[in-house]
Amino acid sequence: MPLVAGVDTSTQSCKVVVRDAETGALVRSGSAKHPDGTAVDPRHWWDAFLAAAKEAGGLDDVAAIAVGGQQHGLVALDAEGNVVRDALLWNDTRSAQAAEDLVRELGDGDRETGAQRWADAVGSVLVASLTVTKLRWLRDAEPDNAARVAAVALPHDWLSWRIAGYGPAGDPSAPLGPQLDRLFTDRSDASGTGYYDAEADGPDGPGAYRLDLLRLALGRDDVVLPRVLGPAESGGVAHPSVAGSAVDGGALIGPGAGDNAGASLGLGMQPGDIAISIGTSGVVSAVAPRRTADGSGAINGFADATGNALMLAVTLNAARVLDAARTVLGCDVDELARLALAAPPGSDGLVLVPYLEGERTPNRPDATGTLHGIRLKNSTREHLARAYVEGMLCGLADGLDALRALDVPIDRVMLIGGAAQSPAVQQIAPQVFGLPISVPEPGEYVADGAARQAAWVLAAAANPGAEAPSWSTTIATTLDADARPVVREQYAAVRDLV
Ligand SMILES: Nc1ncnc2c1ncn2[C@@H]1O[C@H](COP(=O)(O)OP(=O)(O)O)[C@@H](O)[C@H]1O
Numbered sequence: 001m002p003l004v005a006g007v008d009t010s011t012q013s014c015k016v017v018v019r020d021a022e023t024g025a026l027v028r029s030g031s032a033k034h035p036d037g038t039a040v041d042p043r044h045w046w047d048a049f050l051a052a053a054k055e056a057g058g059l060d061d062v063a064a065i066a067v068g069g070q071q072h073g074l075v076a077l078d079a080e081g082n083v084v085r086d087a088l089l090w091n092d093t094r095s096a097q098a099a100e101d102l103v104r105e106l107g108d109g110d111r112e113t114g115a116q117r118w119a120d121a122v123g124s125v126l127v128a129s130l131t132v133t134k135l136r137w138l139r140d141a142e143p144d145n146a147a148r149v150a151a152v153a154l155p156h157d158w159l160s161w162r163i164a165g166y167g168p169a170g171d172p173s174a175p176l177g178p179q180l181d182r183l184f185t186d187r188s189d190a191s192g193t194g195y196y197d198a199e200a201d202g203p204d205g206p207g208a209y210r211l212d213l214l215r216l217a218l219g220r221d222d223v224v225l226p227r228v229l230g231p232a233e234s235g236g237v238a239h240p241s242v243a244g245s246a247v248d249g250g251a252l253i254g255p256g257a258g259d260n261a262g263a264s265l266g267l268g269m270q271p272g273d274i275a276i277s278i279g280t281s282g283v284v285s286a287v288a289p290r291r292t293a294d295g296s297g298a299i300n301g302f303a304d305a306t307g308n309a310l311m312l313a314v315t316l317n318a319a320r321v322l323d324a325a326r327t328v329l330g331c332d333v334d335e336l337a338r339l340a341l342a343a344p345p346g347s348d349g350l351v352l353v354p355y356l357e358g359e360r361t362p363n364r365p366d367a368t369g370t371l372h373g374i375r376l377k378n379s380t381r382e383h384l385a386r387a388y389v390e391g392m393l394c395g396l397a398d399g400l401d402a403l404r405a406l407d408v409p410i411d412r413v414m415l416i417g418g419a420a421q422s423p424a425v426q427q428i429a430p431q432v433f434g435l436p437i438s439v440p441e442p443g444e445y446v447a448d449g450a451a452r453q454a455a456w457v458l459a460a461a462a463n464p465g466a467e468a469p470s471w472s473t474t475i476a477t478t479l480d481a482d483a484r485p486v487v488r489e490q491y492a493a494v495r496d497l498v
């Protein structure tokens with residue numbers, strides 16, 4: 001049985017899974033941490049990938065590999081293949097003013113007009129997360145670095161390029177050197193840049209770069225952008241020092257995907273399915289045949305990894321809100337869950353608005369978190385734990401409402417991401433969302449989606465036109481509970497007091 005590898009180079013860590021290409025059975029896995037911070041030298045992602053691959057027993061025997069990754073991060077390369085500065089990640093808000101400037105400029109000075117024009121052009125109203133705003137920030141704040149930019153990649157594009165053996169000139173781990181024209185990406189991740197229209201008529205199918213928007217941001221467009229591959233197209237072969245050395249012809253590299261599109265592929269999402277991911281980011285996502293251009297900015301209209309649209313609401317404050325609660329309470333994840341479940345729904349009026357890192361949806365990059373309604377009665381560890389869980393979930397419930405407002409069908413809601421394993425999150429989520437919640441078997445769904453894509457690439461190499469393999473997703477449990485409207489009512493009453 002051929003084996004395939006899937007990688008998730010996410011905000012906090014790198015995860016590698018090795019699966020059987022036909023059945024999807026998990027064979028081996030590994031993971032390694034990334035450094036903290038919103039600006040990171042990508043070499044840490046390379047080191048973490050190598051460590052995770054080693055923990056997964058090495059990748060010599062895999063016949064294909066694909067990479068899913070945190071979206072939007074600006075990896076700006078010079079002509080020698082070096083990064084011009086630390087990559088600015090999706091959760092770095094220093095480009096908030098650049099986003100505002102670009103919105104107004106496209107609207108001929110009018111914000112509302114500009115917001116709708118960006119949504120029509122690329123599927124999303126600009127916020128600091130999107131790559132194009134980081135390019136504008138670079139142009140304005142670091143003109144010397146901006147002048148050195150010869151290629152612009154995203155985290156998953158860059159890691160795929162390194163796996164193929166390319167990289168900085170003179171770096172022994174990059175034997176093929178800095179061939180920038182060998183960079184490739186996929187439609188899902190390109191759709192989060194802000195200078196790619198996934199639904200334009202392109203020469204090879206849907207999707208085309210918007211060089212006019214790149215120029216608007218950077219002031220020029222003479223930079224290499226990764227080639228955008230089709231869903232089952234191979235971008236090349238892994239360097240034998242990294243993967244596939246024991247396989248005839250080497251390991252094919254798949255196009256990869258943005259992490260949310262990777263998760264969608266890993267879960268096998270269909271229209272009507274909603275995934276709520278509680279990782280570093282909080283993401284509410286749905287697949288649809290076409291994107292809706294939401295000029296309000298609540299919903300991003302990205303692409304998925306199969307040819308559909310992927311509609312998302314994304315918050316900056318998710319699993320780390322619970323990490324912060326653990327720091328405040330001095331407890332581990334089990335104790336946090338026990339405490340939260342010991343307090344009543346609504347936490348007797350104690351409400352956390354969880355903008356601990358500013359916020360993206362709604363767009364409040366400079367906001368801070370606030371605790372409201374503190375009384376003697378609710379000044380307990382239990383109430384505080386519950387308020388943190390409820391506040392974080394309320395931000396996601398607003399995202400679900402935004403999808404609903406666009407008439408996105410909601411038949412099934414699946415909860416994934418690191419914090420989805422918390423019993424408190426699992427039990428409180430149906431009370432907040434007012435819907436039953438399905439929790440798939442614990443797993444790395446982004447890496448799994450990348451592995452499924454790798455298996456698809458392998459099948460398509462032998463049989464062009466092959467479909468993605470039909471690996472199944474097991475739902476471990478479905479949780480239902482009476483809706484507790486008080487939680488969202490209390491939250492709505494204070495959410496805008498920032
Ligand atoms: N049982 C749990 N309860 C609460 N939080 C958890 C639990 N398990 C993991 N986490 C949190 O989940 C986060 C990691 O989730 P993950 O989806 O891997 O993030 P990312 O993909 O953004 O790197 C960490 O902040 C971690 O503390």
Ligand SMILES: O=C(CO)[C@@H](O)[C@H](O)COP(=O)(O)O
Pocket residue numbers: 010011012069070071072090129192259260279280281282283312314
């Ligand atoms: O910005 C987005 C999507 O628009 C985030 O979803 C990032 O893609 C990071 O994801 P995680 O590493 O938190 O899973």
